[in-house]
Amino acid sequence: MRIISPGCKVVRKYGHATGINKPYLKYRLSQGGKSRNKAKSAIMTYQVYRYVGYGPLRSACFFLSYALHGIWKYR
DSSP: OEEOOTTSHHHHHHSOOEEOOSOOOOOOOOTTOTTTOHHHHHHHHHHHHHHTTOOHHHHHHHHHHHHHHHHHHTO
């Protein structure tokens, strides 16, 4: 086990935390998976904004923000 940094939000909120070095989740990538095809994933994200009731322009702005944050995160 590893000790989590005292500056971590979880530690500040709950007082104590430890990490584990054992995988508790396994997943498989498939050819038709949603996260495999980035264009399909992008279209689905935009459609979610439309589905929840935002107009086309606002949905486009939200999607642009989502995309830019994703690019910034993995640059």
